[in-house]
Amino acid sequence: RKEVEQDPGPFNVPEGATVAFNCTYSNSASQSFFWYRQDCRKEPKLLMSVYSSGNEDGRFTAQLNRASQYISLLIRDSKLSDSATYLCVVNMEYGNKLVFGAGTILRVKS
Amino acid sequence: EPEVTQTPSHQVTQMGQEVILRCVPISNHLYFYWYRQILGQKVEFLVSFYNNEISEKSEIFDDQFSVERPDGSNFTLKIRSTKLEDSAMYFCANQGAVNSPLHFGNGTRLTVT
Numbered sequence: 001r002k003e004v005e006q007d008p009g010p011f012n013v014p015e016g017a018t019v020a021f022n023c024t025y026s027n028s029a030s031q032s033f034f035w036y037r038q039d040c041r042k043e044p045k046l047l048m049s050v051y052s053s054g055n056e057d058g059r060f061t062a063q064l065n066r067a068s069q070y071i072s073l074l075i076r077d078s079k080l081s082d083s084a085t086y087l088c089v090v091n092m093e094y095g096n097k098l099v100f101g102a103g104t105i106l107r108v109k110s
Numbered sequence: 111e112p113e114v115t116q117t118p119s120h121q122v123t124q125m126g127q128e129v130i131l132r133c134v135p136i137s138n139h140l141y142f143y144w145y146r147q148i149l150g151q152k153v154e155f156l157v158s159f160y161n162n163e164i165s166e167k168s169e170i171f172d173d174q175f176s177v178e179r180p181d182g183s184n185f186t187l188k189i190r191s192t193k194l195e196d197s198a199m200y201f202c203a204n205q206g207a208v209n210s211p212l213h214f215g216n217g218t219r220l221t222v223t
Contacts (some may be wrong), residue, residue, distance in 0.1 A: 043214040
């Protein structure tokens with residue numbers, strides 16, 4: 001099983017749609033979870049951390065399910081500017097190594 | 111917001127040459143990382159560095175690679191003898207504390223010909 005796994009997509013959605021991505025991780029002892037976005041040929045940028053109780057930042061909601069070892073990202077009212085690759089990042093128990101998923105491509109169309 | 115700065119933005123080199131990629135991290139952030147991303151592929155962990163020594167490294171980080179903080183400020187990645195397959199974006203990242211998010215530099219695009 002891969003350390004961090006994501007559906008590559010692409011997800012093609014119209015403006016205003018709600019879209020959700022999942023990410024599964026292999027290490028049950030992982031403690032830190034993040035969602036990053038990456039625009040073409042740019043560096044990853046932090047979108048939000050993911051907390052045990054779930055958290056929301058504007059149109060974005062992140063959830064953690066430890067029992068099933070996955071995290072999710074929900075985007076409401078999609079904007080054209082949300083088009084990007086969304087990267088799931090999880091730390092591994094051993095050391096402070098943060099591992100990236102391969103990313104999920106989102107394309108929001110007008 | 112404090113930034114991580116990488117230089118150069120683009121480096122072209124011939125196979126077998128040595129390259130040094132440079133990173134100026136956020137001050138007071140003590141955990142340093144190098145990641146690479148081959149075009150069209152995922153972001154891959156190379157190495158983590160804390161307290162002036164490597165804390166963890168991946169299988170990719172073989173004897174051709176080395177890291178150091180030569181002056182207590184800049185953080186460098188050296189590739190001793192570049193290969194064609196080293197062509198990639200190399201990202202430096204900084205972390206303020208364990209379990210906190212990574213802050214990335216804007217990357218160095220390395221092209222090995």
